[in-house]
Amino acid sequence: MRALSRLTPLLIIMLAASRAHSQEPVRPFDRVDIGLYGAANVNRNEFHTYWDAGHAGAIDFVTPFYAGRASLLIRVGRNDAVAGAASSGFTSVYAALGWRAGRTLVHDLRADIGLHVGIADFNFSEEAESSVRNELELGTEGSVRADYEFATRWHAIAEASYQVTFTYHRIELAYVSLGLARTFGAPGWIRGVLE
Amino acid sequence: MTRASRAVWIAVGLVCTADAAFARRVVVTRAQLEAAGAMRISDALQLLDAWSPQSNDGNTWMPTPRALEAPRSTAWSVVLNGQLLDVGVFDATHLELVPVAMAEIDSIAFDDGVERSFAGTAWESANARVEIYAARATHGWAVAATASGGNEIGDPGPYRYTPLATPNVDAVGADASLWLARGARNWYASLSGAMMQHPYTDPAMRERTADALATLRPGATVPENSGPTSWFYDPGWPAVLRLSTSARVGVHAGGGWHEGTLAVANARRYFHYSEPFGSEVPTDQRALVGGATGSFGAGASTRIGYRALASTKQLDDQDDVLAFDYDWESRRVAGALDVTHARGRTRAIAFAGYETRRVETADTLSDDDDSFVRAGARVERALGRTNRADVEFATTSDGDDVALSAAARLHWMVRTADTVRVRVAVRERLFAESDDLWLWSERGYGLLERNGTSYTIDGPIDRTRVASADVAWSSSGILGGVDISLGVRRFDDAYVETRAFSYDAATCGFDAPTRVVTGQTGHVGTVEARLYHSLGEHSGGDFSWGYVEEFDSDPAFGATWQTVPRHRLRYTAWARPRSTWAFWARVCHDSPTWWSDYAEVDGVMCDADGVPVTYRARVDGFTFVDAMVQHGMWRERLWIDVAARNLFDADVHYHPLGASFGLTLLVQARLRWSD
Numbered sequence: 001m002r003a004l005s006r007l008t009p010l011l012i013i014m015l016a017a018s019r020a021h022s023q024e025p026v027r028p029f030d031r032v033d034i035g036l037y038g039a040a041n042v043n044r045n046e047f048h049t050y051w052d053a054g055h056a057g058a059i060d061f062v063t064p065f066y067a068g069r070a071s072l073l074i075r076v077g078r079n080d081a082v083a084g085a086a087s088s089g090f091t092s093v094y095a096a097l098g099w100r101a102g103r104t105l106v107h108d109l110r111a112d113i114g115l116h117v118g119i120a121d122f123n124f125s126e127e128a129e130s131s132v133r134n135e136l137e138l139g140t141e142g143s144v145r146a147d148y149e150f151a152t153r154w155h156a157i158a159e160a161s162y163q164v165t166f167t168y169h170r171i172e173l174a175y176v177s178l179g180l181a182r183t184f185g186a187p188g189w190i191r192g193v194l195e
Numbered sequence: 196m197t198r199a200s201r202a203v204w205i206a207v208g209l210v211c212t213a214d215a216a217f218a219r220r221v222v223v224t225r226a227q228l229e230a231a232g233a234m235r236i237s238d239a240l241q242l243l244d245a246w247s248p249q250s251n252d253g254n255t256w257m258p259t260p261r262a263l264e265a266p267r268s269t270a271w272s273v274v275l276n277g278q279l280l281d282v283g284v285f286d287a288t289h290l291e292l293v294p295v296a297m298a299e300i301d302s303i304a305f306d307d308g309v310e311r312s313f314a315g316t317a318w319e320s321a322n323a324r325v326e327i328y329a330a331r332a333t334h335g336w337a338v339a340a341t342a343s344g345g346n347e348i349g350d351p352g353p354y355r356y357t358p359l360a361t362p363n364v365d366a367v368g369a370d371a372s373l374w375l376a377r378g379a380r381n382w383y384a385s386l387s388g389a390m391m392q393h394p395y396t397d398p399a400m401r402e403r404t405a406d407a408l409a410t411l412r413p414g415a416t417v418p419e420n421s422g423p424t425s426w427f428y429d430p431g432w433p434a435v436l437r438l439s440t441s442a443r444v445g446v447h448a449g450g451g452w453h454e455g456t457l458a459v460a461n462a463r464r465y466f467h468y469s470e471p472f473g474s475e476v477p478t479d480q481r482a483l484v485g486g487a488t489g490s491f492g493a494g495a496s497t498r499i500g501y502r503a504l505a506s507t508k509q510l511d512d513q514d515d516v517l518a519f520d521y522d523w524e525s526r527r528v529a530g531a532l533d534v535t536h537a538r539g540r541t542r543a544i545a546f547a548g549y550e551t552r553r554v555e556t557a558d559t560l561s562d563d564d565d566s567f568v569r570a571g572a573r574v575e576r577a578l579g580r581t582n583r584a585d586v587e588f589a590t591t592s593d594g595d596d597v598a599l600s601a602a603a604r605l606h607w608m609v610r611t612a613d614t615v616r617v618r619v620a621v622r623e624r625l626f627a628e629s630d631d632l633w634l635w636s637e638r639g640y641g642l643l644e645r646n647g648t649s650y651t652i653d654g655p656i657d658r659t660r661v662a663s664a665d666v667a668w669s670s671s672g673i674l675g676g677v678d679i680s681l682g683v684r685r686f687d688d689a690y691v692e693t694r695a696f697s698y699d700a701a702t703c704g705f706d707a708p709t710r711v712v713t714g715q716t717g718h719v720g721t722v723e724a725r726l727y728h729s730l731g732e733h734s735g736g737d738f739s740w741g742y743v744e745e746f747d748s749d750p751a752f753g754a755t756w757q758t759v760p761r762h763r764l765r766y767t768a769w770a771r772p773r774s775t776w777a778f779w780a781r782v783c784h785d786s787p788t789w790w791s792d793y794a795e796v797d798g799v800m801c802d803a804d805g806v807p808v809t810y811r812a813r814v815d816g817f818t819f820v821d822a823m824v825q826h827g828m829w830r831e832r833l834w835i836d837v838a839a840r841n842l843f844d845a846d847v848h849y850h851p852l853g854a855s856f857g858l859t860l861l862v863q864a865r866l867r868w869s870d
Contacts, residue, residue, distance in 0.1 A: 050353070050354070050356075050357050051353065066772065066773070066776070079353070081356070085357065086353065086356045086357045087356040087357075088353070088356040090353050097837075117839075117860070119346070119860075120352075122352055122353050124353070124356065126356065135350055135351075135352055135355075135363075136346055136350075136366070137346065137348065137350045137352050138346055138348050138858065138860045165352065166348035166349070166844075166858060167348075167349070167350050167351060167352030167353075167354060168349045168350065168351055168352070168354065168361040168364075168806070169351075169352075169354050169359055169361075171352065171353075192828075193828050193829075194826075194828075195773075195775065
């Protein structure tokens with residue numbers, strides 16, 4: 001509740017931003033930006049008493065939507081157990097659908113805010129109980145990104161994001177990500193599915 | 196968006212998101228169910244605010260239809276394609292046991308003016324009925340399928356490997372259904388199958404249900420998890436698995452359809468919270484029903500309808516290991532006829548039916564079979580072009596006692612946009628029709644005694660009576676409309692259960708003798724208001740308010756009605772900006788309830804495997820938000836629904852021991868194809 005409430009102002013800003021952005025003459029799903037990122041966890045809270053959140057890698061697919069842009073995000077990260085605190089480390093996979101909205105600030109530099117909702121999968125190192133080696137939980141993430149198109153179809157991207165996973169004891173992780181993205185024309189069959 | 200799809204979408208707003216304030220029969224079509232993202236039959240029930248559904252576990256939803264029955268009573272009926280189903284577990288009606296696939300449902304009708312349904316009245320004396328209609332295949336082949344599942348938040352996640360470990364919270368589902376059909380102009384045939392799983396996710400509920408599964412009868416051992424379902428289901432885990440299949444054929448002849456149905460459903464480890472036991476009790480529940488229904492013309496102005504069925508219900512423990520075993524089987528055979536004759540402005544209907552019920556259990560019963568004869572007549576008269584009135588009289592006899600019912604109704608269009616409706620009715624129900632624990636315990640069924648539960652019934656029960664009067668006004672305009680309804684009910688010779696629970700910390704359950712208080716009289720007043728409006732061309736909103744107030748009642752009767760929320764408010768908004776994209780959201784509020792049976796244990800705490808849960812006699816009011824996005828693909832044959840229930844994770848309970856309905860994310864895929 002608390003985490004979701006925090007995201008409400010972000011949603012309002014996104015709605016306003018999407019309105020500004022909607023004036024661009026772009027057809028929904030006619031192109032897709034595929035981005036690869038390296039991410040580092042930058043906050044500290046109760047979670048870090050038990051695990052060292054290591055570096056993470058992410059890939060996302062962003063395409064124009066009817067308002068704003070739609071996004072699919074997948075982030076994979078390794079979390080090693082702190083000796084004596086947790087008995088298992090784990091690999092987390094966060095797969096989420098999202099919505100982005102923003103506008104061009106200056107020539108070739110664009111600012112975006114995004115909201116994603118998806119599933120966090122925890123793949124544990126220890127196999128104490130085979131039935132629970134994998135666990136799934138709902139997660140949501142808000143983000144702010146800067147996107148600089150340094151060459152035709154090529155983008156350099158920096159992003160700050162805050163991910164909340166709704167386990168009984170909430171997991172709240174802040175990331176800073178850097179990466180590259182390239183714009184492709186979307187195949188017709190993808191447009192057929194999504195439109 | 197096509198004109199047809201737009202019309203459906205508008206209809207969703209008019210009917211599906213909140214029932215019309217005084218329509219005694221609300222029909223929710225498949226298109227409306229899909230637009231609301233219904234994944235189970237009980238999801239449709241939750242769209243009817245006036246039925247006030249409440250649930251302990253998220254699987255068993257127990258309504259109080261328009262305050263015409265006692266709170267969460269089982270005295271409402273479930274009918275599939277005209278066949279009365281027996282899906283009850285004495286003090287709960289397991290709606291999800293209905294042997295029908297979600298993919299084949301054509302419509303669901305919620306009827307609380309059952310005098311309007313002719314042969315249906317000859318089935319039973321109920322004030323409310325859920326009628327489920329499976330689709331008739333149109334010309335050629337048709338295939339439909341659904342698959343859905345979800346996850347409630349609150350898993351321990353990685354914290355399971357730390358001192359902060361908490362119990363696991365499982366997924367919702369997985370559910371799946373498949374319907375295969377072929378039809379032509381004058382016939383059709385279809386097959387369907389469905390699977391539903393429902394784990395009990397609430398920590399305290401899990402604690403109690405796990406105890407129930409671990410309590411074995413002497414000499415029994417936990418069964419091995421084997422069989423074709425073992426790869427996805429473990430009967431040692433507190434979760435219900437329901438499998439069902441059905442076959443249907445229909446022929447159009449003599450001016451009407453003649454349809455046969457054979458259906459079977461099996462629910463493994465169905466738990467429901469039983470007040471007499473103060474905890475969840477497990478059962479393996481099976482229902483088998485076969486029957487025929489149809490109608491044909493007899494001359495230009497007369498129609499004859501018929502229905503016949505045979506059904507079996509079993510409640511037991513299939514593995515013969517649990518200490519708790521209903522050891523119960525009941526069989527029903529029933530038939531009914533109705534004749535409708537129309538002349539000029541008048542239509543008359545006469546109906547008659549016969550039902551026999553026989554019970555088998557290891558206990559020696561003083562009376563193990565009942566027979567009921569039911570008959571009645573109805574006259575409808577048109578009063579001018581737009582107005583009409585009708586009266587009905589019906590009677591039920593079990594050979595010893597007779598129950599009477601009568602109703603009269605007036606529909607008066609004051610102006611084109613304004614309609615007034617008035618309805619008065621009285622309905623009696625024989626105790627023998629109730630088919631509840633108290634009836635059968637009185638006849639020698641020893642389930643309560645075997646499980647150490649004592650009870651007293653403080654007087655004779657022959658029949659109960661509900662008299663009701665309703666007046667409603669509706670007005671509509673270009674931008675929307677308003678419905679307002681006022682009702683009053685008087686209950687006579689009602690019986691209610693009372694207890695003073697004590698707490699057992701070891702099991703997190705409760706215990707108390709039950710006193711069945713008979714001869715209760717009481718009154719209940721209702722107000723229903725609804726305002727619906729459009730929000731542009733492809734969107735709309737719908738506000739509803741329901742108010743229930745008990746007054747001038749005997750104390751035990753009055754206390755029972757404090758368990759029903761006095762106020763229920765809903766606002767639903769929807770939008771379909773493109774034919775392939777739809778958005779739906781609603782805000783719901785229920786006011787607090789008070790459960791006097793739990794007054795002595797208010798504030799006790801259950802240690803549910805590390806999660807502290809406090810039981811309260813006063814269930815606080817709550818407000819929650821649901822939201823959904825739908826996307827259609829492949830020329831709208833395939834749809835994906837993504838829904839979030841209780842989006843802001845509010846503390847939602849319906850009962851002192853009931854599960855907390857946390858934020859849950861659900862996904863459903865729906866496929867429909869025809870050649």
